[in-house]
Amino acid sequence: MSMLGRLQVPPAVRRGDVFEVRVIVQHPMETGFRRDMNGREIPLNIVDRLACTYGGREVFRVEPGSGISANPYFVFPVVASASGEVAVEWRDDRGATGRVTAMVNVVES
Amino acid sequence: MRRALLAGLLGVAAIGAQAAEPARPSPLKEGSDFQSADVRALQADDFANPMALWVARGETLWGEARNGRSCSGCHGRAEASMKGVAARYPRWDAGLGRVVSLPERINACVERQQDAPRLAAESDDLLGIEAYVARQSRGIPLAVSIDGPAHPAWEAGRALYFTRIGQLNLACTQCHDRSWGRTLLGETVSQGHPTGWPAYRLEWQRAGSLERRLRACFNGVRAAMPPYGSPDLVALELYLAWRAQGLPLESPAVRR
Numbered sequence: 001m002s003m004l005g006r007l008q009v010p011p012a013v014r015r016g017d018v019f020e021v022r023v024i025v026q027h028p029m030e031t032g033f034r035r036d037m038n039g040r041e042i043p044l045n046i047v048d049r050l051a052c053t054y055g056g057r058e059v060f061r062v063e064p065g066s067g068i069s070a071n072p073y074f075v076f077p078v079v080a081s082a083s084g085e086v087a088v089e090w091r092d093d094r095g096a097t098g099r100v101t102a103m104v105n106v107v108e109s
Numbered sequence: 110m111r112r113a114l115l116a117g118l119l120g121v122a123a124i125g126a127q128a129a130e131p132a133r134p135s136p137l138k139e140g141s142d143f144q145s146a147d148v149r150a151l152q153a154d155d156f157a158n159p160m161a162l163w164v165a166r167g168e169t170l171w172g173e174a175r176n177g178r179s180c181s182g183c184h185g186r187a188e189a190s191m192k193g194v195a196a197r198y199p200r201w202d203a204g205l206g207r208v209v210s211l212p213e214r215i216n217a218c219v220e221r222q223q224d225a226p227r228l229a230a231e232s233d234d235l236l237g238i239e240a241y242v243a244r245q246s247r248g249i250p251l252a253v254s255i256d257g258p259a260h261p262a263w264e265a266g267r268a269l270y271f272t273r274i275g276q277l278n279l280a281c282t283q284c285h286d287r288s289w290g291r292t293l294l295g296e297t298v299s300q301g302h303p304t305g306w307p308a309y310r311l312e313w314q315r316a317g318s319l320e321r322r323l324r325a326c327f328n329g330v331r332a333a334m335p336p337y338g339s340p341d342l343v344a345l346e347l348y349l350a351w352r353a354q355g356l357p358l359e360s361p362a363v364r365r
Contacts, residue, residue: 004166008156026162026233028315070314071159 007088007100013080015106021052021060023088024073025098031066047072047092054104055084080106134289134300139356140308143289143299144365148311152363159309160240160361163233163316167241170234175223180238183222187245195243196251196358199347201259208262210343212239212318230337236316240307243360250357251304253350262340266348269341275332281345296365302353303346305362312365319346322364 004026013019025047032044044066052060060076078086083106091097141149152158171180171187184190198211205217215238216227228235255263270281284293285301292298306319313321320342324334335341 004162006156006161006165022156024157024159024162026166071162071309073157073159 005098005100007102009086009102009104012105012107017080018077021078022075026071029070047090050090052088054086082106137356138300139304143297148363163237163240164244166237170238175225178223191242191245193246193249195246196249199343208259210346236307240361246358248357251350251354255351262344262347266344269345270348275330277330279330302356303349304356305359308362308364310364
């Protein structure tokens with residue numbers, strides 16, 4: 001099973017309003033500083049890039065470091081301009097990627 | 110002299126009375142009652158609750174065929190067929206001839222019906238299916254059966270619950286019946302009711318089963334940890350579920 005993520009946007013927003021995009025990604029976010037029960041180093045494994053596009057235009061990007069918790073959860077505001085697809089893509093330092101999408105329906109107020 | 114002796118005897122009598130089995134905690138409080146407000150808020154938020162990731166994984170696996178057979182092929186929609194099921198586990202399984210916990214029952218299906226290799230304990234797939242099944246029973250009161258063939262396991266679990274173990278020489282009852290609500294280092298001691306499992310434990314930074322949590326308790330009192338699926342753990346799970354009967358299941362929960 002590929003990397004799992006969940007994305008939530010309101011189904012409908014009025015043009016010009018600010019809406020919240022919520023995204024959570026399943027990832028261990030290993031810091032590289034921990035050791036297992038046998039004393040062996042657990043190698044670094046983190047999501048180092050996550051970006052969100054809205055209608056094809058990038059609206060949010062984050063480059064998380066090892067200080068971000070496992071299964072990171074991001075919430076950010078976006079201004080509703082036109083109906084379109086919100087897509088969140090991420091990749092970790094080993095090249096594994098994930099993508100989730102949702103449609104935002106913009107209505108005239 | 111005589112007075113001192115009498116006081117001594119009274120002391121012994123008092124210790125004797127203390128050793129008698131204490132009643133179940135009253136009022137019963139579920140696990141989330143001992144969590145901080147932010148942890149409770151995280152659990153209540155169906156999107157932000159990180160267990161939703163495992164529930165989503167379980168939902169996918171529910172419909173995915175292995176060797177041509179899927180969970181949904183026999184059980185249909187989990188929302189209907191699995192409602193209340195998790196609240197009745199651990200339970201006696203006639204086919205296996207022993208008391209089994211929910212993950213063990215899932216694995217029995219994987220082996221017998223899907224003819225596929227067992228899912229490893231604590232694997233994301235097993236926790237996912239378990240969380241998805243448990244999610245269908247949210248709000249339903251725990252009601253395990255301890256009659257008939259399940260009774261010996263309940264007895265064994267009860268005996269373990271009151272047995273002092275480990276280098277710290279502690280029994281479950283000393284914290285969870287006598288000292289619940291008090292603090293142990295920075296944490297509030299709970300009543301030890303297994304209402305939220307499998308849960309996302311912040312300390313682990315991932316989902317985990319009740320057995321993992323119980324093993325952590327064994328480790329905490331510096332006793333040898335029983336292996337996953339061992340009869341001791343299943344018996345203890347049955348006793349704990351019986352002890353918590355009437356409390357609503359809140360899985361998949363978030364714990365500190």
